[in-house]
Amino acid sequence: MCGTPTYKRRHGMGHHRAAKDASTGERGFTLLELLVVLAILGLLIGLVGPAVMRQFGAAKEKIAQQSVERLATVLDMYKLDIGGYPTTDQGLQALLTQPQGIAHWSGPYLKGDKLPEDPWGHPFVYRSPSERPGHEYDLYSLGPAGQATGPQDPSAIASK
Numbered sequence: 001m002c003g004t005p006t007y008k009r010r011h012g013m014g015h016h017r018a019a020k021d022a023s024t025g026e027r028g029f030t031l032l033e034l035l036v037v038l039a040i041l042g043l044l045i046g047l048v049g050p051a052v053m054r055q056f057g058a059a060k061e062k063i064a065q066q067s068v069e070r071l072a073t074v075l076d077m078y079k080l081d082i083g084g085y086p087t088t089d090q091g092l093q094a095l096l097t098q099p100q101g102i103a104h105w106s107g108p109y110l111k112g113d114k115l116p117e118d119p120w121g122h123p124f125v126y127r128s129p130s131e132r133p134g135h136e137y138d139l140y141s142l143g144p145a146g147q148a149t150g151p152q153d154p155s156a157i158a159s160k
Contacts, residue, residue, distance in 0.1 A: 060119040060120065060144070061144075061157060063119045064118045064119050064120075064141040064143075064157040065157050067116060067118065067119075067124070067141070068124065068139055068140065068141060068157055068158065068159050069159065071092070071095075071116070071124060071139055071159075072139055072159045074095055074109045074110060075095070075137065075139070077109055078094065078095060078107070078109055081104050081105065081106045081107075082102055082104055082105065083104075085128045085136055085137050086099065086126075086128060087128055088126070088127045088128055088129075091126055092115050092124065092126045093115065094107075095107060095108065095109040095110045095115075096108045096109070096110055096112075096113065096114075096115065118141035118142065118157070120141075120142075120143075120144055120146060122141065122142045122146045124139060124140065124141055125138070125139070125140050125141075125142065125148075126138065126139050130151075131151070132151060137159075138151045138158070138159075139151075139158065139159040140156040140157060140158035140159065141156065141157040141158075142156065143156055143157060
């Protein structure tokens with residue numbers, strides 16, 4: 001019964017079905033079309049990717065500069081309360097926990113229980129007194145490579 005032409009026509013089987021699929025325009029992508037699309041996507045990623053990564057790097061440098069400036073502002077608040085900046089030995093930790101021998105400490109001056117890090121995961125470097133003439137302290141990020149040797153190093157992101 002299933003092999004009869006009448007049954008096949010009624011239930012959409014046989015050569016009549018192939019003609020119906022072609023008339024609706026349903027067809028898949030060929031391998032060549034898929035390869036062309038993949039090649040175009042590869043070219044776009046190759047051209048646009050480096051530009052995006054440069055922007056991402058520039059954004060991290062801006063974030064590091066803003067973080068240094070924010071810490072500099074917090075250090076100024078500390079100086080107003082204490083009368084001076086923390087020493088190198090006290091470090092930035094003096095902004096979170098009261099150093100011994102400091103009477104008018106009004107902190108913590110930073111939120112949280114740990115010191116902030118630069119966008120590359122390195123701690124900020126703090127020295128007081130400064131090694132630069134005309135500055136009371138040095139505060140800087142080690143930069144993307146984490147190897148800046150001081151605030152004047154071109155890869156460092158330093159307070160002004």
